[in-house]
Every structure is written in C-alpha cells, then in structure tokens.
Amino acid sequence: MGSKKGSNTHTGTKPASSSMSKSKITLLVLLVAILFAVFKKDKGYGPFPECNKDSLTLFHQQLQGYYHASSDVAGYKELHGECAFSKTYKDARQKFLVAAGKVKSAKTSKYKVADDLYIDVVDIPGDPDNILISTSGVHGPEGFAGSGIQTSVLSMLSNTKEMSALYAKAASTLLKAENTDEDGEPTTPPTDLPPTLIFIHAVNPYGFANNRRFNEDNIDLNRNFLTDEKFAEVRARDPNFAGYVDIDFLINPTWMPFGTITGLNDIWGHLKSVYAVTRYGITTIKRALVAGNYFRQDGLGFGGFTRSKSAQLLIQISAERRLENAKRVVLIDHHTGLGPSGTDTLALLGKNDVNFTKLINDTFPKELDGDLIVGGDKASDAEGSAMSGYELTIGTMDHFCETWMHPKGDHTKDILCLTQEFGTVPVVEVGKAQMEENFAYHYGNDEQKKVYGERLKGVFYVETEKWMRNVAHRGVTLWMQAYGYVEQS
Numbered sequence: 001m002g003s004k005k006g007s008n009t010h011t012g013t014k015p016a017s018s019s020m021s022k023s024k025i026t027l028l029v030l031l032v033a034i035l036f037a038v039f040k041k042d043k044g045y046g047p048f049p050e051c052n053k054d055s056l057t058l059f060h061q062q063l064q065g066y067y068h069a070s071s072d073v074a075g076y077k078e079l080h081g082e083c084a085f086s087k088t089y090k091d092a093r094q095k096f097l098v099a100a101g102k103v104k105s106a107k108t109s110k111y112k113v114a115d116d117l118y119i120d121v122v123d124i125p126g127d128p129d130n131i132l133i134s135t136s137g138v139h140g141p142e143g144f145a146g147s148g149i150q151t152s153v154l155s156m157l158s159n160t161k162e163m164s165a166l167y168a169k170a171a172s173t174l175l176k177a178e179n180t181d182e183d184g185e186p187t188t189p190p191t192d193l194p195p196t197l198i199f200i201h202a203v204n205p206y207g208f209a210n211n212r213r214f215n216e217d218n219i220d221l222n223r224n225f226l227t228d229e230k231f232a233e234v235r236a237r238d239p240n241f242a243g244y245v246d247i248d249f250l251i252n253p254t255w256m257p258f259g260t261i262t263g264l265n266d267i268w269g270h271l272k273s274v275y276a277v278t279r280y281g282i283t284t285i286k287r288a289l290v291a292g293n294y295f296r297q298d299g300l301g302f303g304g305f306t307r308s309k310s311a312q313l314l315i316q317i318s319a320e321r322r323l324e325n326a327k328r329v330v331l332i333d334h335h336t337g338l339g340p341s342g343t344d345t346l347a348l349l350g351k352n353d354v355n356f357t358k359l360i361n362d363t364f365p366k367e368l369d370g371d372l373i374v375g376g377d378k379a380s381d382a383e384g385s386a387m388s389g390y391e392l393t394i395g396t397m398d399h400f401c402e403t404w405m406h407p408k409g410d411h412t413k414d415i416l417c418l419t420q421e422f423g424t425v426p427v428v429e430v431g432k433a434q435m436e437e438n439f440a441y442h443y444g445n446d447e448q449k450k451v452y453g454e455r456l457k458g459v460f461y462v463e464t465e466k467w468m469r470n471v472a473h474r475g476v477t478l479w480m481q482a483y484g485y486v487e488q489s
C-alpha cells in the first residue's frame, strides 16, 4: 500500500501537456477496444458466422429442453447445433475437450495414433453395469458430424442442472465406495447410480485431419475389427467373391485421362459410372465395395492384413474400462454418407428375432413430420435403402462389440451396437468422391490431392446450417433415447 501512495504523489506532479496527450491515448485505446469488440462479434463465436454469442447461449438453453423433453425448444429446425460443429479436426478436438471440461466429473484421456493425432476419451463415472458409449470419426471426415453430436451432448450435460447434479452425486458416491473394509468390500456400497457415460472422439484421427475415409495405412477401420483367425480366413478366400475384381477398373483408377483438368475428368468418371451401373447394377457395385477387400492395399475398402493401431487402441480402451463385465451396454457409432440428406438411418447388430425388432422400434421410434420420416428410420436390406448390400460386410464396429465386449461369447448380456448413419449427398457422388480421392492419394499430384480431398470432405460433411441442426437434433435425440434404455435396467 505504501509504495502505491508514493507513486500517486509522483503522477500528480506531471506537467499539463503530458496529461493532455494521456487523455488522447486513453480515447484512442477506448476506440480500438470498441472496434475490436464490434469486429469480434461479427466474426462469430465458432467457425460458422451463424453461431454468435447469443446463438450459443440459446443453443445451451435449447439443450436443456431435451432433458425435460419440452418439444417447444427442441425442434430439429430450431436447434442451434452449428455452434457445436467445426471446420478442422484440430478445432473439433478442441471443442470436444472444452465441452468435456465443463462437465465436472468428466475425466479425459488421450491415446496417440501419430504426432498431433489422438483418440480422445471422456469418461463420466456412474454405474459400471450400465454403460452408454458414443464413438465418432471411424471414417475420418464423417467425424465432423459425430464430433458435433458428442460436443452437443456434453454441452447438454454441463448446461442441465439435473444432469450435472446427478453425475456430481455419482462421483462422490463412487469416491466413498473406494473405502473398503478388511474383506475388501466397500464400506458404503454405491446404489442408485446413473449409467456410466463414455465418449470416444476421432477413432481415425489421421483420416479426420487429412480428408480421408481411411487411416494412415489406407485401412477402412470399419472392415478391420477381425480376429487373427478371421484375417487368415479372409486373406485365403477368392478376392472376387463379392465381385470386387470385376469392378476394380471403376473403383481403383491409377490415372486420370485429363491430368488436372478436373471438369473433363468428371465427365470421364460419370461415363464410367453410368457404364458400370448399367452393366452390374448399383446394389451389386455397392455390395462389392462395402464387402471390402483384404488383398489390395491401395484399393478402396481395404480391411487391412492385421488390426490397425486405432483398432488396437479401441480394444485397449474397452479392456481398461472392463466393458466386458458390464451387464448392459449401448454403443452408438456415428457415420455419414448414406440415406436421405440430414436424416439418419439406424443400422443394428443382427439379432433378427421378433422381440428384438419390437424392442428397437419401441426404444428408438421413427421421428415423423406429418408423413415424412425426419429421422430414426431402421435399416433394411431393401434395394436402394441406405444399408442395402451390407450382408457380406465384416470387421465393422458391430464385430468389435461382438468380439471384444463378449470375450467369452456370453450372449446373455445385453449389448446393443447401433450405427447412426446420416445422409449427405446422392450415393453416386459419395462413391465417385471416394474413388477420386483414393486415386489422388496414391497416384495424384498435390493439386489433385487437394481438390479431391476437399471434395471427399464435402460428400461426408454438409456445411449448411440446416444440415448441422438436423444432425445435432437427431444425435442428441437418439442419445437421450439410448440413455433412457440403459437407465431402465
């Protein structure tokens, strides 16, 4: 205090001219501050100009509506979901971690895939018997949607008083239960715990960061979850068993006739597609493509010769959390690229009995706007539907659940692995973009890599306000439905 007094006395003795220039400087600083504030506001709160500070506040209020299920604020057309979306992997990761940091009992851990590329895991402790998991970015840029959904759900958890209180209480109950008596039994056994929540962000961070559906070894992770025995089996089978070799000329070009003139290459690509679709039919091509290949390392849908780094890490993440001991697990894996734009189709682990179908329809009802399905349609094998042609596909996240959460083949456990698949652009465009990008990655020049990489991102991520709002809305809705199901047990 004494020294401050001294300095006040000193300023008081300054000449008048100096204090005049001082007031000018103050005025200038004020002006700059005002201009800065104005421009900062115009720049928006996230990467999208639609999301400003007011919009973000409204978004958080709207998310509370999902917990209270008051549909007046929760409509898919109004939810300001764009605030949870990003333009790059780095920003998506940052947003996800910031949102997780606001949930008081959340613990984050990172699993390195390569330099600056991580699978991030958020654990929100609750009942270890009942677990709800969300995974994003198995297919690289499809992670923009999944990350947006995960960030929305985490924001809902921190912005909803009831949810925050529930998980804060669970954390303290679990802490007390760590005190055990001489027999190793908890002195205060935990009861009434809400489900444990796990969010796994960017299963394929390399693809997410580099506009690739595949990973650093060109592996499609959703074909890679195989046991050693299964790898031996698929490597020994006829490569053309699903027609892959027949359509190789179409899907795996190693040159483009018009170099970097993308417009002419597009026409060439369309002509080839028309020829192939006319000759083989779209479902046959799709089946050959989605069945994957286990022999051509630079080809589309390469399932790997062995389990990838990401697959190994996911198995490790599951083992560390002892997921195989849980009684009820629901895993939602977020994807994009198939089905009507902005709405989701649910694909499920193949349990085809009547009771199971009823359970799924009751737990995850379709969402209708009049007669129009706006989300939650169930996958069918019908020609032309989002998930048709998948009957020969193996090594997917479903197989991860089946194999690594059922280590002893215990099928009495209640494990539900859902794929939530959001439509983007027409399927022919999605297929074409994958072929072009895969060509550019292996055989193209820098310009082609850039152009076709951006194009690939565009077919899996529709950067419009409407699309992002639909995705956020349906993502949060499905998560809440799954939460309700896990909580019931």
Ligand SMILES: [Zn+2]
Residues within 6 Å of the ligand: 139, 142, 222, 335, 336, 337
């Ligand atoms: Zn996908």
